[in-house]
Amino acid sequence: xxxxxxxxxxxxxxxxxxxxxxxxxxxxxxxxxxxxxxxxxxxxxxxxxxxxxxxxxxxxxxxxxxxxxxxxxxxxxxxxxxxxxxxxxxxxxxxxxxxxxxxxxxxxxxxxxxxxxxxxxxxxxxxxxxxxxxxxxxxxxxxxxxxxxxxxxxxxxxxxxxxxxxxxxxxxxxxxxxxxxxxxxxxxxxx
Numbered sequence: 001x002x003x004x005x006x007x008x009x010x011x012x013x014x015x016x017x018x019x020x021x022x023x024x025x026x027x028x029x030x031x032x033x034x035x036x037x038x039x040x041x042x043x044x045x046x047x048x049x050x051x052x053x054x055x056x057x058x059x060x061x062x063x064x065x066x067x068x069x070x071x072x073x074x075x076x077x078x079x080x081x082x083x084x085x086x087x088x089x090x091x092x093x094x095x096x097x098x099x100x101x102x103x104x105x106x107x108x109x110x111x112x113x114x115x116x117x118x119x120x121x122x123x124x125x126x127x128x129x130x131x132x133x134x135x136x137x138x139x140x141x142x143x144x145x146x147x148x149x150x151x152x153x154x155x156x157x158x159x160x161x162x163x164x165x166x167x168x169x170x171x172x173x174x175x176x177x178x179x180x181x182x183x184x185x186x187x188x189x190x191x
């Protein structure tokens with residue numbers, strides 16, 4: 001159970017980091033992330049510089065080197081608010097979720113998808129049904145597992161990314177890998 005709590009805390013910290021609006025919110029989420037993984041991490045000297053780099057990578061106003069939206073990586077034409085975004089909105093609806101940012105932030109933003117992951121895990125702990133497990137498997141393996149590695153690679157291949165952002169992105173990669181490895185294969189589910 002401790003590993004489950006650790007995974008939820010890491011997902012929550014990552015969600016908060018990638019939705020942060022300013023340097024203080026980023027710093028708080030980063031400290032929470034460090035605590036969740038209990039590992040050494042680079043301690044930034046100036047969060048304002050990290051906020052600038054974060055905005056350059058993920059927010060704009062210019063073209064983003066690493067857009068934090070699934071549709072950019074999944075759809076044949078990289079665009080925001082595509083059919084894959086609508087599909088994710090439908091999955092949120094199946095969980096009883098709606099985006100608090102509807103109309104201002106696409107539903108397939110990384111932080112919203114991490115939030116949905118947290119809700120999935122909580123729901124599975126309360127009611128472990130075959131339908132919910134199947135939907136979680138699809139969301140995790142066939143959706144997050146498809147685009148997050150591409151997102152991570154884009155960030156890692158961008159020059160001048162601060163160590164704090166690289167740490168968060170590597171934690172995202174590790175979180176996804178651990179979550180996918182914990183999901184039973186289809187053959188295991190059918191046994």
